[in-house]
Amino acid sequence: MITTLKTDITVKDICEGFVYNELEGKGLFGLSGRLTIQPEYQRNYIYADGKKDVAVIESILKGYPLGLIYFNKVSDNALEVLDGQQRITSFGRFVTNKLAIRDENGRPQTFNSIAADKQKKILQTKLLIYECEGTESEIKEWFRTINIAGVPLNNQELLNAVYSGPFVTLAKEEYSNSQNTNIRKWSAYIAGSANRQEFLECALDWVSKSNIGDYMSCHRYDDNINELKTYFNSVIDWVSTVFTDVESEMRGLEWGRLYETYRKQPYSPKEVSQEVQKLYADPYIKNRKGVFEFILGRSTDTKLLEVRVFDEAIKKSVYAIQTAEAKEKGISNCLLCAIGHDANKTKIWNITDMDADHVAAWSKGGATDINNCQMLCKTHNRAKGNR
Numbered sequence: 057m058i059t060t061l062k063t064d065i066t067v068k069d070i071c072e073g074f075v076y077n078e079l080e081g082k083g084l085f086g087l088s089g090r091l092t093i094q095p096e097y098q099r100n101y102i103y104a105d106g107k108k109d110v111a112v113i114e115s116i117l118k119g120y121p122l123g124l125i126y127f128n129k130v131s132d133n134a135l136e137v138l139d140g141q142q143r144i145t146s147f148g149r150f151v152t153n154k155l156a157i158r159d160e161n162g163r164p165q166t167f168n169s170i171a172a173d174k175q176k177k178i179l180q181t182k183l184l185i186y187e188c189e190g191t192e193s194e195i196k197e198w199f200r201t202i203n204i205a206g207v208p209l210n211n212q213e214l215l216n217a218v219y220s221g222p223f224v225t226l227a228k229e230e231y232s233n234s235q236n237t238n239i240r241k242w243s244a245y246i247a248g249s250a251n252r253q254e255f256l257e258c259a260l261d262w263v264s265k266s267n268i269g270d271y272m273s274c275h276r277y278d279d280n281i282n283e284l285k286t287y288f289n290s291v292i293d294w295v296s297t298v299f300t301d302v303e304s305e306m307r308g309l310e311w312g313r314l315y316e317t318y319r320k321q322p323y324s325p326k327e328v329s330q331e332v333q334k335l336y337a338d339p340y341i342k343n344r345k346g347v348f349e350f351i352l353g354r355s356t357d358t359k360l361l362e363v364r365v366f367d368e369a370i371k372k373s374v375y376a377i378q379t380a381e382a383k384e385k386g387i388s389n390c391l392l393c394a395i396g397h398d399a400n401k402t403k404i405w406n407i408t409d410m411d412a413d414h415v416a417a418w419s420k421g422g423a424t425d426i427n428n429c430q431m432l433c434k435t436h437n438r439a440k441g442n443r
């Protein structure tokens with residue numbers, strides 16, 4: 057890979073022909089059309105938060121260095137931004153009056169409304185730019201290695217870079233575009249942000265059964281994303297049909313896995329809804345995220361719910377009562393050992409050798425309070441199960 061340091065390119069040069077796509081939130085072109093600011097393997101523009109983007113402008117005005125920028129030289133007349141896209145898009149938006157900063161008095165100021173000397177200062181600011189020339193794999197390997205502009209690339213952003221091509225471009229149009237009105241609906245089930253590729257990652261995770269890299273490699277040059285879309289929509293349709301209520305704990309669950317496991321089973325959405333409401337009202341359930349899989353599995357795997365256990369104070373107090381009574385009667389303080397026929401019939405267990413048990417099982421409506429607590433030896437407690 058050949059790298060050349062350029063120190064004579066100014067903000068003005070870059071902003072010549074700057075195009076910003078408001079809809080997709082992307083800086084597209086600059087340098088009179090020679091520079092592609094957002095090549096398809098680049099991440100989306102994430103500086104548009106009124107802080108990071110403004111900080112770029114303020115840095116320029118104060119004469120602070122903007123840091124190194126890297127261009128990939130694609131041909132004699134074509135460059136792509138490899139690193140620096142966020143900074144370039146920020147000053148590009150400012151110079152083209154699409155971003156305002158605030159003056160000393162807190163009033164918003166666009167480029168057109170600031171003093172001429174400040175305008176000049178911005179436009180004449182020279183940038184430190186490395187132009188790099190190499191094979192596609194060299195450039196991408198390097199891109200994979202560097203830490204981009206303070207915000208490290210996440211895993212999906214790296215995969216998008218490594219497997220860039222028509223498939224990624226189409227997939228990003230669908231799943232990484234925060235203007236896509238479906239994102240709001242999907243965000244009931246998927247955690248994260250479209251901009252950081254988390255919806256795309258989720259869609260790929262589902263269709264590939266968690267082999268995202270392999271899947272992207274196989275489909276890299278596809279000119280459609282039909283399979284990805286169809287599968288994704290099937291999962292979303294299935295979830296929203298089975299669970300008619302949208303609860304916040306549904307966000308980010310492994311819906312792809314649940315769909316594969318349970319999609320062939322019939323459910324009554326009405327009964328499911330009643331079950332969800334019942335479990336949500338149960339104060340003993342610590343893990344509401346487990347409610348959905350619990351119901352899909354016909355309400356048997358109580359481990360998913362992390363039902364609250366008896367606290368130490370209750371255990372100690374029940375142990376003391378049971379042990380005192382047992383000693384008086386000359387029987388075991390484990391209620392089940394006491395009615396048995398072996399040597400443990402009269403054994404007084406230590407509290408550390410016993411566990412608390414629900415007399416009436418939680419799954420049958422038994423409460424987790426002192427009146428429903430009994431201490432059993434560990435063996436009997438384990439044998440009883442179904443709590």
Ligand SMILES: [Zn+2]
Binds near residue numbers: 390435
């Ligand atoms: Zn026992």
